[in-house]
Amino acid sequence: MGDGWSGDVDSRIGVQVNARLTSEIEGVVQAVSYYNYAGNYNPELTWAFISYAPDPDLKVRLGRLGRDVYMLSDSRNVGYSYLWARPPVDYFGQLQISHIDGADVVFERQLGEGIASLKLYGGRASQKIPSPPGADFDLDGTRVLGANLNYQKGDWQIRSGYTAIKIKDELPGFVPLLAALRATGSPTAAGLADDMALAGKTLEIVSFGGVYEHGPWQAQLMFNRLTSKSLASSQRDSGYFLLGYRAGKWTPFVTLSAIRSTNDQRGTGLPTPNALDTAVMTALAGAQSRQRTQSLGARYDFMRNADVKIQVDRIRVYDGATFLWRNAQPDWNGHATIFSMTLDFVF
């Protein structure tokens, strides 16, 4: 962690084309180019789907779909649509699957004076995500299945969601270690390898949140719990709270967010001391994230279709749990302050 400025981290440009084929059928393609984990600006096809709405309250989509388990995440690429210069990393940083190739269906019903909607979706992930210090984690073939229920009435919106992610391949950083554990011939070490593995395991995510918007006030509260049968990620809780107030063209806001994972350490059962015990401890510790962030910022809508945002994040990382960080130094004290400034346009 050093001092410095970069114009790359949050830069993106996107193109979206909607084509209405009939009154019921529409085709949508969206490509976004952003400074990605590999350090380049390669464009990525984020959506490409056909939607069919035989009735105004029923819609089926087929193709490459954005994922929206959380209330905002299907539009995280469109800065103009939210208050933050940087959405809370504690919460959104772990959501790595941005799109799936599959299908979804949305039902809407009027319930009292509000609108209830149910969305079911399923498909396959097809992307690579960084998993430092190892090679990229290829999610190709990973299956995603989920549902969310939304109710919106007047100033209120609440949503709950469930997602199951069945991982196909092993985390690259784990591969040599798991092989070494199994090669010992010890049943306890092999059992530990099975319990650590991510390949073939299902990550389950339950989320719950609410949004309140009244006149100039805006508040959001979100909670998310990820669980799995892998020791690397047995439980990971995260959440955030946002409060914003619009005063003319300015909207100052404050955000508190946090993530906390459970570190389930276990020994190999081999005679001590041995190098594998240490390697297991390091590998499991490296998969942890425990941090809190306080953010203060403001959005300034200086003209139609464009805004400028500034934000200061004060981040505190606990117990060296730096899973969300890249190139963290061992002697880092876990404190960081990030200043961000963004400019958003929509055309």
Place this chain on the structure above:
Amino acid sequence: MRRVASLLLASLLLLASASAAADLVVVTNIASGVDKLTRAEAVNIFMGRYKKLPSGMAALPIDEEGEKAAFYRALVGKELPEIQSYWARLVFSGQGSPPRQMENAGEVIDIVANNKGAIGYVDRKKLSPRVRIVLDLAQ
């Protein structure tokens, strides 16, 4: 230059609406099957949350350029940049498209009078018997 002029005009309108808020009424087609709309139902339709009229007919919401700011301020207490950003979120997440944009009350009345599911808003002074009032925002 035109932009400056329209900005000036917009701020004048803003001043005008602050002193004497236009009496906006929500109107539908005579054959829409809707006699009355609650404020919550109007919010659901104009904010793209629900795409049907209470009669079950597919809704076709219409915005009017000149009254848009006053309308959304009266309906949901939001300014135009917020409405814009709200729609950016929905459009860029494939969840819908904003109301059709019309230039003036005459155009709104034409489209509402000619489409059974159309729903728009006009200043009460510019009302026509070709459409039906379903909600008075001044009340």
